[in-house]
Amino acid sequence: MLYLIGLGLGDHTDITVKGLAIIKKAKRVYLESYTSIYCDDGINELQQFYGRPVIAADREFVEQNSDQILANAGNDDVAFLVVGDPLGATTHTDLILRAREKGIExxxxxxxxIINACGCCGLQLYNFGEVVSIPLWTDTWRPTSFLDKIEANIDHGLHTLCLLDIKVKEQSIEAMMRGRQEYLPPTFMAVNVAAQQLLESIKEKSKEKATKLTADTICVALARIGSDTQKITKGSLIQMLNVDMGPPLHSLIIVGRSLHHIENEMLKLYSMP
Amino acid sequence: MLYLIGLGLGDHTDITVKGLAIIKKAKRVYLESYTSIYCDDGINELQQFYGRPVIAADREFVEQNSDQILANAGNDDVAFLVVGDPLGATTHTDLILRAREKGIExxxxxxxxIINACGCCGLQLYNFGEVVSIPLWTDTWRPTSFLDKIEANIDHGLHTLCLLDIKVKEQSIEAMMRGRQEYLPPTFMAVNVAAQQLLESIKEKSKEKATKLTADTICVALARIGSDTQKITKGSLIQMLNVDMGPPLHSLIIVGRSLHHIENEMLKLYSMP
Known part of the structure; x- marks a missing residue:
């Protein structure tokens, strides 16, 4: 059996009792290490807590070695651990399909x-629209499609959860061209960078017509949700340029409507000084 | 400290290790028993698993006895358990605000x-729009606003997760008028009833103009997600009239766009025979 086990968001104790029991008896344990990271723990803390060896599986490994991951999983139990919930990212659906092709349940x-935990700031999950990913711009690649999606949500009075880019084990163009196995240091987009990209996108788009998202739109910055050091800060988009949310992971909510009384009261707990 | 602890979706072992440790040392443990239910366990199984007494808290209790729930929570730890994630429903934000008024962290x-776990069917969470609640119609109350929201999602190529009505400890109009503490048996809306209401809403609306949601729109029925007996079935909306998903809880996804290759492959696992 292939088990895809969500680890939750904070630290090693955020795993479920059910998930932990499966890890303890599984033949092999893999940790997906490219779509998210734990705030507080590395692989060593996990191994110690589980009392089991854990194999780090980056994107390359999962895409190229699925046969190895799934070896004999018809008879043995294999645990594939993912920070958060296992099915946020496509690649794991892919692993499931490869398992099913081999007759492995x-x-x-x-x-x-983060898609449900973002409700901790007090905004109602019912009032969120499509989730948006904000990719890190480069000098030559500056997509702005996220702005259109945010504006469509605002049109319908819906909040937007923006997931901020994570780059783990990415090669530089130079290394790729030279065929070298060299990797850039991991990058986690901060709320400030996301705000900067949003403000530049607005500036560009508003040359043609007024945007619904503006520098004054209320936002909620989230950092390390679920961990002991989680931080939530409410402020305008332009204020998000200077907010200090500390270490990763960050997310950003764009408020899409006038708030209910009770949403307002909750957000007051997190207002900027 | 007031702890709001999510129990997850399946059974008592879906609690996190962190949550369980808090329950074991909390002064009092309450179980919210009106916005959702566990598939597999009642309060007795929970008490046995936790080794602690658990106080059932229905809507009336939480709204009228928050002082009792929060008594001395500045010094003692109080655990308030909620099936799923704690902040799906407004009422718990309310409890937090009442705690903060008293200076309780x-x-x-x-x-x-279910808002993130619905991804288990293979549809990408990134492609979902606003969540919709479908309330159980009565003879005299037949709102159809959910149809407008589903159609707005379809307009943007987004899937819709429909949460189906739960009625626990509701009074009959007769009992209310007579001031009697008598309650109707609990009701959990089945996928079939939701499909019926959707089809009738379409029929009504299409008298004026063609609807984007039709009897042929692809849907995914979900039942008891996270439990050992979970069931996922893909079919058209009209087929959902006759699908047998078994005991509660049910949810229904309306597919809002042509599917990616990989979404299609996953959904094939759940196609109707």
Missing amino acids: HRIIHNAS | HRIIHNAS
Whole structure:
């Protein structure tokens, strides 16, 4: 059986009792290490807590070695661990399909994801529209499609959860061209960078017509949700340029409507000084 | 400290290790028993698993006895348990605000919610729009606003997760008028009833103009997600009239766009025979 086990968001104790029991008896344990990271723990803390060896699986490994991951999983239990909930990213659906082709059953052990945990700031999950990913711009690649999606949500009075780019084990163009296995240091987009890209996108688009998202739109910055050091800060988009949310992971919510009384009261707890 | 602890979706072992440790040392443990239910366990199984007494808290209790729930929570730890993730429903934000008024700190221990766990069917969470609640119609009350929201999602090529009505400890109009503490048996809306209401809403609306949601729109029925008996079935909306998903809880996804290759492959696993 292939088990895809969500680890939740904070630290090693955010795994479920069910998930932990499966890890303890699994033949092999893999940790997906490219779509998200744990705030507080590395692989060593996890190994110690589980009392089991854990194999780090980056994108390359999962895409090229699925046969190895799935070896004999018809008879043995294999645990594939994912920070958050296992099915946020496409690649794991892919692993499930490869398992099913081999006649291997799968089971998902769910956990919290930023997609539901973002409700901790007091905004109602019912009032969120499409989730948006904000990719890190380069000098030559500056897509702005996220702005259109945010504006469509605002049109319908819906908040937007923006997931900020994570780059782990990415090669530089130079290394790629030279065929070298050299990797750039990991990058986690901060709220400030996301705000900067949003403000530049607005500036560009507003040359043609007025945008619904403006420098004054209320936002909520989230950092390390679920961990002991989590931080939530409410402010305008332009204020987000200077907010200090500390270490990764960050997310950003764009408020899409006038707030309910109770949403307002909750957000007051997190207002900027 | 007030702890709001998510129990996840399946059974008692879906609690996190962190949540369980808090329950074991909390002064009092309450179980919110009106916005959702566990598939597999009642309060007795929970008490046995935790080794602690658990106080059932229905809507009336939480709204009228928050002082009792929060008594001395400035010094003692109080655990308030919620199936799924703690912040799906407004009422718990309310409890947090009442705690903060009394100077009591709060902490949320997140867990899976149907809002992220619905990704288990293979549809990408990134492609979902606003979540929709479908209330159970009565003879005299037949709102159809959910149809407008589903159609707005389809307009943007987004799937819709429909949460189906739950009625627990509701009074009959007769009992209310007579001031009697008598309650109707609990009702959990089945996928079939939701499909019926959707089809009738379409029929009504299409008298004026063609609807984007039709009897042929592809849907995915979900039942008891996260439990050992979970069931996922793909079919057209009209087929959902006759699908047998078994005991509650049910949810229904309306597919809002042509599917990616990989979404299609995953959904094939759940096609109707």
